[in-house]
Amino acid sequence: MPDQKLPEKLRPGVGGSDMQPTPTGFSAEAEQSLVWLRERMAFPQTMFGAAFLGYTGEASDGDWLSETDQAALQKYPFISEIDTGHIIGNDDYLYCLVPIDENATVSVNLMRWDSKSDTEEVIEVLYRSEVGDPLLIFAAGGDDAYAYLSYIQVQIVDNAGNSCVWEPQLYTSTGHIVPCFSENGDYLSFDFTEYGWQGVPSELAPWLADGWSGVYASGLGGSWTTQAAAWDTDRIANYYLWFFPEDEMGGTVELYWEYEGADPSKTTWEEVWRGFWTTTSVMDGPVM
Numbered sequence: 001m002p003d004q005k006l007p008e009k010l011r012p013g014v015g016g017s018d019m020q021p022t023p024t025g026f027s028a029e030a031e032q033s034l035v036w037l038r039e040r041m042a043f044p045q046t047m048f049g050a051a052f053l054g055y056t057g058e059a060s061d062g063d064w065l066s067e068t069d070q071a072a073l074q075k076y077p078f079i080s081e082i083d084t085g086h087i088i089g090n091d092d093y094l095y096c097l098v099p100i101d102e103n104a105t106v107s108v109n110l111m112r113w114d115s116k117s118d119t120e121e122v123i124e125v126l127y128r129s130e131v132g133d134p135l136l137i138f139a140a141g142g143d144d145a146y147a148y149l150s151y152i153q154v155q156i157v158d159n160a161g162n163s164c165v166w167e168p169q170l171y172t173s174t175g176h177i178v179p180c181f182s183e184n185g186d187y188l189s190f191d192f193t194e195y196g197w198q199g200v201p202s203e204l205a206p207w208l209a210d211g212w213s214g215v216y217a218s219g220l221g222g223s224w225t226t227q228a229a230a231w232d233t234d235r236i237a238n239y240y241l242w243f244f245p246e247d248e249m250g251g252t253v254e255l256y257w258e259y260e261g262a263d264p265s266k267t268t269w270e271e272v273w274r275g276f277w278t279t280t281s282v283m284d285g286p287v288m
Helices: 028-041 070-075 077-081 202-209
Strands: 048-056 092-099 105-114 119-129 135-139 151-157 163-166 189-191 222-229 236-247 250-259 271-278
Touching: 028 048, 028 077, 028 092, 048 163, 070 077, 070 202, 105 135, 135 151
Parallel strands: 048 189
Antiparallel strands: 048 092, 092 135, 105 119, 105 151, 151 163, 222 236, 236 250, 250 271
């Protein structure tokens, strides 16, 4: 249970190797978000969760919090409380890794492919622990990570003896995390990245983290009006967009426009378009 602490003499890392960090103490709110996330990810084959938080360059001066997905930090406050003993690297693409088993053995190694022996070799052990604490890992971004001279590799072994090996990286074409598969093709990783929230204005982060899920048919119904320059002219036009919901997922739509200053007593629409609209749910993100 989260509120039950091991005696100091039994806590892993106390009085042990320097490679064995002391478990991180989170605030009550952060601990609750971590427990909720682990429960959310607890599928039979899943061994860990991973999230892509963004890119931090060398000019960030170590202030990775300001350059990451603010909505994710709102939803999972434990991320911002991860201490320096659980942060591997200092700039590059940033990932958060959360083992499902709190007592899993986790190691993070800097690897290199030896072309002569046709095998992988460990250049440096960056982190090792017998406690499954959340980690922040800076690693390569694209799925061509193997093209580099070295790359990050994560190894996890849980209490049941299950093991997995994962290299943090993204699919270049989509920007999604490359998952970890078993030999049988089962997903061993759970992607909790807030993809639908990336790139939105920072002022929307609290709304999104609080569960706002986007617009629905009931909210779109009616007329929406705006003013803008009429195509490639310098004249201002009024645009009227009418949504007609047919169900909760879509309906028909009509767009009318007229030049500003037109006689309101006459029908002076310059053009009219008619069509259809639908909404689409984005995984773990708002409706579009």
